[in-house]
Amino acid sequence: MFRINKLTDYAVVLLVDMARSDKVRAAQQIALDTGVPLPTVAKVMKALLRSGLVVSHRGACGGYGLAHPPRSITVADMIQALEGPIALTACVDKAPHADGEEACGLGSLCPMNGQWDTVNRRVEAALRTVTLADMAAGPLPAFAPEFTRARAAVLAAEMGAERAGEMAS
Amino acid sequence: MFRINKLTDYAVVLLVDMARSDKVRAAQQIALDTGVPLPTVAKVMKALLRSGLVVSHRGACGGYGLAHPPRSITVADMIQALEGPIALTACVDKAPHADGEEACGLGSLCPMNGQWDTVNRRVEAALRTVTLADMAAGPLPAFAPEFTRARAAVLAAEMGAERAGEMAS
DNA sequence: GCGATGTGGACCAAATTGGTCTTCTTTTCA
DNA sequence: TGAAAAGAAGACCAATTTGGTCCACATCGC
Numbered sequence A, B: 001m002f003r004i005n006k007l008t009d010y011a012v013v014l015l016v017d018m019a020r021s022d023k024v025r026a027a028q029q030i031a032l033d034t035g036v037p038l039p040t041v042a043k044v045m046k047a048l049l050r051s052g053l054v055v056s057h058r059g060a061c062g063g064y065g066l067a068h069p070p071r072s073i074t075v076a077d078m079i080q081a082l083e084g085p086i087a088l089t090a091c092v093d094k095a096p097h098a099d100g101e102e103a104c105g106l107g108s109l110c111p112m113n114g115q116w117d118t119v120n121r122r123v124e125a126a127l128r129t130v131t132l133a134d135m136a137a138g139p140l141p142a143f144a145p146e147f148t149r150a151r152a153a154v155l156a157a158e159m160g161a162e163r164a165g166e167m168a169s
Numbered sequence C: 001g002c003g004a005t006g007t008g009g010a011c012c013a014a015a016t017t018g019g020t021c022t023t024c025t026t027t028t029c030a
Numbered sequence D: 001t002g003a004a005a006a007g008a009a010g011a012c013c014a015a016t017t018t019g020g021t022c023c024a025c026a027t028c029g030c
Helices: A006-021 A026-034 A038-050 A075-083 A115-127 A132-139 A147-158 A161-168 B008-023 B027-033 B038-048 B075-083 B115-127 B132-137 B144-157 B162-166
Strands: A054-057 A062-064 B054-057 B063-068
Touching: A006 A026, A006 A038, A006 A062, A006 A075, A006 A132, A026 B038, A038 A054, A038 A062, A038 A075, A054 A132, A054 B038, A075 A115, A075 A132, A115 A132, A115 B115, A115 B132, A132 B115, B008 B027, B008 B038, B008 B063, B008 B132, B027 B038, B027 B063, B038 B054, B038 B063, B038 B075, B075 B115
Parallel strands: none
Antiparallel strands: A054 A062, B054 B063
């Protein structure tokens, strides 16, 4: 499957929504607009904030906004924000463990010496060719954003009365 | 960290060793030569066999060999053999579940419609630019293959007397 | 100062992964 | 023809990772 994390997937969904809205919104509002559970939105935003992809404003009327124009945020940036450096194998991040041993058990005996570096660089380059603006624009969204938003609200309501009430307050 | 499976990592190590040796060898011998545990070699080979990357010969003097020249086996092939089609998100393989619902919970409401397809195609293209021959050639292996093999044998012996004896028989 | 909002981290249940084992089939060779 | 060598298929369990949630605290605006 060669998957990215679900959390990373959420991050892209949230960032696309932010790129389309282009306003500072509270995490609660973003959760409502996208249908992603609030605690998950909070967790993702924390990671995006640390990586400098979004900016935050605390206090009343606070919220999150994009730190850069969508055109200059790439898929590689989003993935790296959630999952760290792009390293397909343990061989490449040679950060020695506490006991001085290398991450790859075989150490310098590993016959792959540096071959994975090439692969990693090419994958990262590929991921750098698609931007948030591309993701947000889309060739032809099946539904207009308004419909999407309305449908998401319905979904949020169905998630449970107590939570929906709390979120809608 | 955007990793491939450890099993996939092993598969590449084994295939590189097979490309360098270019002989039909028993799984036991490959395990000895690479330092990868025998049961793991067997498991990886099963996947590689199903994908047609290696051929097998049963019975005495049997073993595994490459099904194609290293030049025509790409990193993408190896990853797909172990992990299935390259699909960074659950959105892309729209195979409906048993209950008729799509893999992505949001269904056609998902605002990503088709955007991930582009990313997936570009990543796969990148992975297709590096072949098994490239991985096996290497720019400059730190040690000659003979040293690697001898060292692997020592490692195998250290794994335990009973297993080492059984493997050396 | 109070309420709204973000921040940081702990926490646990569920899913995935990795590694091993067992049993069976196929092939070679004496 | 039968025994040994080797692969095939899958069940199984432990360990790790992931995901989702919650809590206590820090800021900010009114």
